Amino acid sequence: MSDTKTDAKTETEVMPPPASPAEIAAFVPEIRPELGKTSLHDEVLARLRDYIVEGNLRDGARIPERELCTQFGVSRTPLREALKVLASEGLVDLLPNRGARVRALKAEDYKELFDLMGGLEALAGRLACESISAAQYAEIEALHHEMYGFYLRRDLHEYFRCNQLIHQKIVDAAGNGALSGMYATVAGQIRRLRYAANLDAKRDRWAEAVREHEAILDALRRRAGGELSDILFKHLRNKQIAARESVAE
Amino acid sequence: MSDTKTDAKTETEVMPPPASPAEIAAFVPEIRPELGKTSLHDEVLARLRDYIVEGNLRDGARIPERELCTQFGVSRTPLREALKVLASEGLVDLLPNRGARVRALKAEDYKELFDLMGGLEALAGRLACESISAAQYAEIEALHHEMYGFYLRRDLHEYFRCNQLIHQKIVDAAGNGALSGMYATVAGQIRRLRYAANLDAKRDRWAEAVREHEAILDALRRRAGGELSDILFKHLRNKQIAARESVAE
DNA sequence: GAAAACATTTTTGCATGCAATTGTAAACCT
DNA sequence: AGGTTTACAATTGCATGCAAAAATGTTTTC
Numbered sequence: 163m164s165d166t167k168t169d170a171k172t173e174t175e176v177m178p179p180p181a182s183p184a185e186i187a188a189f190v191p192e193i194r195p196e197l198g199k200t201s202l203h204d205e206v207l208a209r210l211r212d213y214i215v216e217g218n219l220r221d222g223a224r225i226p227e228r229e230l231c232t233q234f235g236v237s238r239t240p241l242r243e244a245l246k247v248l249a250s251e252g253l254v255d256l257l258p259n260r261g262a263r264v265r266a267l268k269a270e271d272y273k274e275l276f277d278l279m280g281g282l283e284a285l286a287g288r289l290a291c292e293s294i295s296a297a298q299y300a301e302i303e304a305l306h307h308e309m310y311g312f313y314l315r316r317d318l319h320e321y322f323r324c325n326q327l328i329h330q331k332i333v334d335a336a337g338n339g340a341l342s343g344m345y346a347t348v349a350g351q352i353r354r355l356r357y358a359a360n361l362d363a364k365r366d367r368w369a370e371a372v373r374e375h376e377a378i379l380d381a382l383r384r385r386a387g388g389e390l391s392d393i394l395f396k397h398l399r400n401k402q403i404a405a406r407e408s409v410a411e
Numbered sequence: 412m413s414d415t416k417t418d419a420k421t422e423t424e425v426m427p428p429p430a431s432p433a434e435i436a437a438f439v440p441e442i443r444p445e446l447g448k449t450s451l452h453d454e455v456l457a458r459l460r461d462y463i464v465e466g467n468l469r470d471g472a473r474i475p476e477r478e479l480c481t482q483f484g485v486s487r488t489p490l491r492e493a494l495k496v497l498a499s500e501g502l503v504d505l506l507p508n509r510g511a512r513v514r515a516l517k518a519e520d521y522k523e524l525f526d527l528m529g530g531l532e533a534l535a536g537r538l539a540c541e542s543i544s545a546a547q548y549a550e551i552e553a554l555h556h557e558m559y560g561f562y563l564r565r566d567l568h569e570y571f572r573c574n575q576l577i578h579q580k581i582v583d584a585a586g587n588g589a590l591s592g593m594y595a596t597v598a599g600q601i602r603r604l605r606y607a608a609n610l611d612a613k614r615d616r617w618a619e620a621v622r623e624h625e626a627i628l629d630a631l632r633r634r635a636g637g638e639l640s641d642i643l644f645k646h647l648r649n650k651q652i653a654a655r656e657s658v659a660e
Numbered sequence: 661g662a663a664a665a666c667a668t669t670t671t672t673g674c675a676t677g678c679a680a681t682t683g684t685a686a687a688c689c690t
Numbered sequence: 691a692g693g694t695t696t697a698c699a700a701t702t703g704c705a706t707g708c709a710a711a712a713a714t715g716t717t718t719t720c
Binding site for chain 2: 200201203239242243244246247250251252256258271274275277278280281282284285288289338339340341343344348388391392395
C-alpha cells in the first residue's frame with residue numbers, strides 16, 4: 163500500500179477524469195489546440211496577468227500558488243516563473259518565504275503611474291509628429307470625429323472606447339517598440355483602477371476633455387511635437403485629477 | 412567506464428573541495444554570511460544582469476545555462492527564473508526550446524531606447540520642477556559647477572561621471588518611484604553601448620553639450636517644467652546623435 | 661565527394677521531491 | 691484566564707529527475 167503514490171508517472175493515453183496537475187496539463191492541448199505553440203511559461207504569464215488585472219484577486223490578497231496551479235493545469239515551476247516576471251512588472255509583491263500577494267496600490271502609487279503614463283504619452287506625441295503617416299493621421303482624425311459623436315449623444319461607454327483607442331493609436335504612431343512595451347505595462351497597472359464613472363455627471367470636465375482632444379488633434383495635424391507633448395502631459399494630469407475625484411465618489 | 416557520471420548524487424556531510432552546484436551552494440553561506448537575507452533568485456538576477464550589462468557575454472551569444480549555474484553556484488531553477496525576468500526587461504531573447512541569447516541590439520533599437528530615455532528624462536525634469544527642494548537643487552548646481560571644471564580641464568572621464576550623476580539626480584528629484592525604476596532599466600540597456608569616446612575630438616559638440624546643461628540648470632532654477640522637459644528631450648537627442656557618430660568611429 | 665538519413669549526445673522545459681521556513685493550534689505554565 | 695511554548699501542518703525555495711526537442715556526429719547513399 164506504499165507503492166500507490168508512484169504509479170501516476172506512466173504515460174497513459176486515455177484516462178477518465180483529470181484530477182492531478184499533470185493530468186490536467188495533458189488535457190490542455192485538447193482544450194486549446196489552436197495556439198499550442200507558445201511555451202507554457204508565456205501562456206501562464208499572460209493568463210495570470212490578465213487574471214490579476216481583471217480584478218479576480220483582491221488587492222493585497224495572497225496568491226494561492228497551488229490553487230492556481232490546478233486552475234491553470236500546470237506545475238509550480240512555470241507559475242513561479244510567471245510570478246517573478248509579474249513582480250518585476252510591479253503587479254505583485256514577493257515576500258521572502260511568505261509568498262506572493264497582489265500589489266496593493268495606494269493613492270500615491272496611482273499618482274506616480276498616471277504621471278508616468280503622461281510622460282510616455284507626451285513622448286509618443288512628440289515622436290508621432292516626426293513619423294506619422296497621412297493614413298495614420300486620417301485614422302486618428304476619424305476616431306476623433308466618431309468620439310465627438312458619442313460625446314454629443316452622451317454615450318459614455320463608446321466615448322471611452324474611442325478615447326482609449328486614440329491614445330493607443332498615438333503611441334503606435336510613435337513607432338517605438340520599447341515605448342509601446344512600457345506604455346502597455348503602465349496602462350495595465352492603471353487599468354486596475356476603475357474610474358471614468360461620473361464624467362457624465364461632471365459635464366464641464368467632459369466638455370473640457372473634448373476640447374483638449376481637439377487641441378491634441380490640432381497639434382498633431384501641424385506636426386507640432388513639442389506642443390503636442392505638453393498638451394498630452396497636461397491632458398493626462400487632468401484625467402488623473404478626474405480619476406481621483408471619481409474614485410473618491 | 413560509463414558509470415562514473417552518476418556517483419555524485421549522494422549527500423555528503425563533509426567534503427574537501429566543492430565542485431558540483433550543490434556543493435558550491437552549500438559553501439556559499441560561509442563565503443558571504445553577512446547578506447544571506449535576499450532570496451537566491453534575487454541575487455542571481457542581479458548578478459546575471461550585471462554580468463550581461465558589463466559586457467561579459469557577447470551580443471547574440473548563447474547563455475550557457477549549465478555553465479552559469481556552476482559559476483553562480485545555484486541550480487537551474489533560480490537561474491531560469493532570472494532569465495525570464497531579464498527577458499521581460501529586454502536584456503535577453505528567449506528562443507523556444509533553443510535557450511536564451513544575449514539580445515543583440517541593432518542601431519534602430521538603440522535609437523528607440525535613446526528616445527525613450529529622452530522621454531523619461533523630459534518627464535523627470537517636469538516633475539522635478541514641481542517638487543524639487545532647495546537642497547536638491549543646490550546639489551545639482553554644485554555638480555554642474557564641478558562638471559564645468561572638468562570640462563575646462565578636458566577631463567573627459569570625470570566630466571562624464573558628473574554628467575551621469577546630474578541626470579540621475581534630476582530623475583531622483585522627480586520623486587516618482589515608477590519612473591525611477593523604468594529609467595534604471597532603460598539606462599541599463601543603453602549602458603551596453605560604449606560611446607562617449609570622441610567627444611574630446613569633437614570639441615564643438617562638447618561645448619554645445621555644456622551649453623545645453625547650462626540651459627537645463629537655468630530652466631530648473633526657474634522651475635520652468637515644460638521648458639525643461641523640452642530642453643532635456645532635445646539634449647538627449649543630440650547625445651544620441653553624438654553616440655551614433657562615436658560608435659561609427 | 662556532397663548531401664541525406666540516421667544515431668548519439670546535449671540541452672531545454674516542465675514536474676516533482678525535499679529540506680527549511682512560516683503559519684496554526686493545542687498543550688502548558690504562571 | 692491570558693499569554694507562552696511546543697507540536698504539527700502547510701507553504702515556500704531550491705535541487706533534481708525525466709521526457710521531448712535540438713544540436714552534433716556518424717554513416718549511408720547517390
